[in-house]
Amino acid sequence: MTTQTESLDIRHYPPAVQGRGAFDGGRITEHKLVGFPHEGPRVPHLGPLFYWAWAAARGYGKIGLHPHRAFEIMSYALEGEIGHFDSLGCRSRVAGGGAQIMQAGSGISHAEETLSGGRTEFFQIWFEPALEEAMTRAPRYHDIQPEDFPRQTRDGVALKTLIGDGAPVALETEAAMHDASLSGGRNLDRCLGEGRTLATAVVSGRGRLARGNGETLPLAGGDFVVTHARQRARVEFQADAERALRLVLIEVLARVDYPLYRDRL
Numbered sequence: 001m002t003t004q005t006e007s008l009d010i011r012h013y014p015p016a017v018q019g020r021g022a023f024d025g026g027r028i029t030e031h032k033l034v035g036f037p038h039e040g041p042r043v044p045h046l047g048p049l050f051y052w053a054w055a056a057a058r059g060y061g062k063i064g065l066h067p068h069r070a071f072e073i074m075s076y077a078l079e080g081e082i083g084h085f086d087s088l089g090c091r092s093r094v095a096g097g098g099a100q101i102m103q104a105g106s107g108i109s110h111a112e113e114t115l116s117g118g119r120t121e122f123f124q125i126w127f128e129p130a131l132e133e134a135m136t137r138a139p140r141y142h143d144i145q146p147e148d149f150p151r152q153t154r155d156g157v158a159l160k161t162l163i164g165d166g167a168p169v170a171l172e173t174e175a176a177m178h179d180a181s182l183s184g185g186r187n188l189d190r191c192l193g194e195g196r197t198l199a200t201a202v203v204s205g206r207g208r209l210a211r212g213n214g215e216t217l218p219l220a221g222g223d224f225v226v227t228h229a230r231q232r233a234r235v236e237f238q239a240d241a242e243r244a245l246r247l248v249l250i251e252v253l254a255r256v257d258y259p260l261y262r263d264r265l
Contacts, residue, residue, distance in 0.1 A: 007233035008192075009045065010211060015222040017041055021053065027061035028114060030054060030124075033201055033224040037265050045197045045228035045254040048173045050262065051126035052224075052250075054201065057114040065111045068104035070134040072127040072171050075100040075112065076162065076179075076248075078203060080120030083113035090141045097146030099162065101169055108139035123201070123248065127173035130258035134172060144168050156186035163250075176251040182207065182239035188247070189236050192229040197254045200225045200237075205245035210236040219245070228254055 019032030019039045034043050034052040050071065057080075065085075075082060076099045083093040084100045087109040094100060102110060114120035148168055151160045157180060161167040164176035180188050182205075192198055200209075202223040208216035209225060219225065219237070227235050239245035 007229060007231045008211070008235070009228040009230065010209070010217065011043070011226045011228075012217055013041060013043070013224040013226075014220075018224065023063045024061045027059070028055055028057045028063065030056070031222070034199070037262050043199075043226055045226060046199060047197060047252045047254045047256050048128040048175065048260065049125070049197075049199055049250055049252045050128040050260075051124075052199070052201070053124045055122050055124060057120045059114070059117060061114045061120075063112040065109050067107060067109045068102065069107045070129070070131040071104050072129060072134075072173055073102045073104065074123075074125045074127070074163075074169070075102075076123045076125070078121040078123065080114060080116030080118060080122075082120065082122050083115050084110060084141070084143070085113075086110035086141055088139060088141055092141075092143040094143050094145060097149070097160075099144045099149075099169065101142055101144065101171075103137070103140045103172070104134075105137040105139040106135050108141070110141075125250070127171055127175055128260060129172035131261060133258075156183035157181070157188050159188075162248075174253060174256070178249050180237075180247045180249060182237065182245040182247070184239055184243055185241040187236055187238045189234060190249070190251075192227065192233050192235050192251070194229055194231045195254050196229050197252055198227045198229075198235055199250045199252070200227070201248045203246040203248055205239060205243050207237060207239040207243075207245035210238070
């Protein structure tokens, strides 16, 4: 569903239209909120936000050693525990709320695992820096434990900063990322600058997004919403009165000053 107001372009992608994928004989499955260029649906206005998968597993699952170049890849654990091994010799594991950051640079290979005996969920998100410059840099990896991210709570909204605003993640790509939990009936307001895009995954709960014309867009767990500002605008999320709402939000420029891989295809 696409909604256009004077200042905002809002596009809603429920789970039924999202791409699908699987690894390790189906032990790890994923919804593709933003798929690779050959996968649908095509999501406009995302600039350097190249790929966003929502993966899940019950018990152990593994994605074997495979290569990457140039892209900056973040795995953010929502539930359970995920593991990492790479060709630099790095081994790590992070529990729900932690993140693994791989800046592929001139080239790196890595393997991924779900380590929890129960359910594991995680996001894997690819950010695109200027690729020709990125491929001249040495690859890097680091992880961030849940307690190392800055948090604040105000008026029933708990906000965890994952990228930007003092977070310990430093990317070459310009982006901001937050994990927000809204208590029942509470609001989260964002001011979105001209030419900027807010991509939002609804992790759990129910709520609404104000469209700016007096109407609201219903939201439920699994939904993906892209809000693009043609001019400076206010974006407002509201949790249902009786149920909390959890969102993960990524803000990027819709256009960057370097060529993007997707535009070359």
